[in-house]
Amino acid sequence: MSDFRLKAFYSVAKNLSFTKASQELFVSQPAVTRHVHELESMYQVRLFDRKGNTISLTEAGRVLMEHCERILVEYRKLEYDMHQLNNECAGELRLGASTTISRYVLPPVLARFTERYPKINVSLIDMNSRHIENALQENSIDVGMVEGVFRVPNLRYEPFLCDELVPVACCSGKWNVPEELSLEEFVRMPLVLRERGSGTLDAIEMALSEKGLKLSSLNVRMYLGSTESIKSFLRYSDCMGIVSVFAVDRELRSGEFRVVDVDGLRFKRHFCFVSAQGQEADTALNFIQFVKDMVKNV
Missing domain, CATH: 1.10.10.10 (Winged helix-like DNA-binding domain superfamily/Winged helix DNA-binding domain)
Structure with a gap:
C-alpha cells in the first residue's frame, strides 16, 4: 500500500x-x-x-x-488497522535485539510468533545494546530487546526476563580452575569478556561496583565482540569467561564447560523491551504481549 x-x-x-x-x-x-x-x-x-x-x-x-518518518509510521498503522477489521494481524515488525537475546532467547519465540501471525512481516537486526538504542532514536526499528543496565532518558524500558551471567571455564583446560573462588582469587584470574557497549559488560561493571571494584581491577586478557567468540576462545585457552547462562546451556549440560562460583559475587540482570515513548507500533505492542505470555508459561 x-x-x-x-x-x-x-x-x-x-x-x-x-x-x-x-x-x-x-x-x-x-x-x-x-x-x-x-x-x-x-x-x-x-x-x-x-x-x-x-x-x-x-x-x-x-x-x-x-x-x-511520520508517513511511513502511519502507513504501518493503516495496514495493521485495516487487517484488524477482518480479525487478522498483518503489517511490518522491525525488531532489534542484542546479541545474547537474538541468538539464545528469540529463535523459539520468533518461530511461534510467525506461525501464529503469518501475515506480519518480521525483520530482525542483531546489534549490541547501545546500537539498539540508537536505532530506536533514528526510527530504524519499532522495538528493541536489550540486556544493558544503562538507560537513555527518552526511551521506555520494560523488563521481561531475568538472566544471570555466570563465570565459566572449559573442563578440558590445561590447569584445573577450582569450583569456587574467593573474590581475591577471582580478581587474579585471566578473563575474556564482551566488548564495550555490550549489555553484558555493563552488567559486569555494575556488579563489580557494588563490591567496590572497577573493571580495571580484573585481569582481562581480551575483549571479544560476541558470546560465540568467547566460547570458542575458552576452548583453546585457560581463561575464564563471563556469559549469559542461556548462552552456555548446551555446553553445561554436555560437560564441556562448568560454572565457577565466586564468593559473594553475582551477576544478575533483566532482559528488557525498549521503545520510543508513546510511539510503539501496534505490531510491536502485539509482539511484546506475545513474548510476555510465552515467558509466563515457560
Whole structure:
C-alpha cells in the first residue's frame, strides 16, 4: 500500500548511501536511484547533494525526511488497522535485539510468533545494546530487546526476563580452575569478556561496583565482540569467561564447560523491551504481549 518511492528515499537518507539502501530494501541500486529521481522530478527539487562518493541531504531532502518518518509510521498503522477489521494481524515488525537475546532467547519465540501471525512481516537486526538504542532514536526499528543496565532518558524500558551471567571455564583446560573462588582469587584470574557497549559488560561493571571494584581491577586478557567468540576462545585457552547462562546451556549440560562460583559475587540482570515513548507500533505492542505470555508459561 505504501509508496515505495518514499521507502527508497528514506532508506537512502537514513544511511546516506544508495548501496546500503539497496541492500536494506533487497532491490537493485539502479532501482533505488530511479525511485529517488522520480520524487525529485515530481517535486522539482534536488533531494541530495553529491560530492564524489559521498552524499548529503539538501534542505528539500531534510523536509521530505521529516514527513517521511511520520508517513511511513502511519502507513504501518493503516495496514495493521485495516487487517484488524477482518480479525487478522498483518503489517511490518522491525525488531532489534542484542546479541545474547537474538541468538539464545528469540529463535523459539520468533518461530511461534510467525506461525501464529503469518501475515506480519518480521525483520530482525542483531546489534549490541547501545546500537539498539540508537536505532530506536533514528526510527530504524519499532522495538528493541536489550540486556544493558544503562538507560537513555527518552526511551521506555520494560523488563521481561531475568538472566544471570555466570563465570565459566572449559573442563578440558590445561590447569584445573577450582569450583569456587574467593573474590581475591577471582580478581587474579585471566578473563575474556564482551566488548564495550555490550549489555553484558555493563552488567559486569555494575556488579563489580557494588563490591567496590572497577573493571580495571580484573585481569582481562581480551575483549571479544560476541558470546560465540568467547566460547570458542575458552576452548583453546585457560581463561575464564563471563556469559549469559542461556548462552552456555548446551555446553553445561554436555560437560564441556562448568560454572565457577565466586564468593559473594553475582551477576544478575533483566532482559528488557525498549521503545520510543508513546510511539510503539501496534505490531510491536502485539509482539511484546506475545513474548510476555510465552515467558509466563515457560
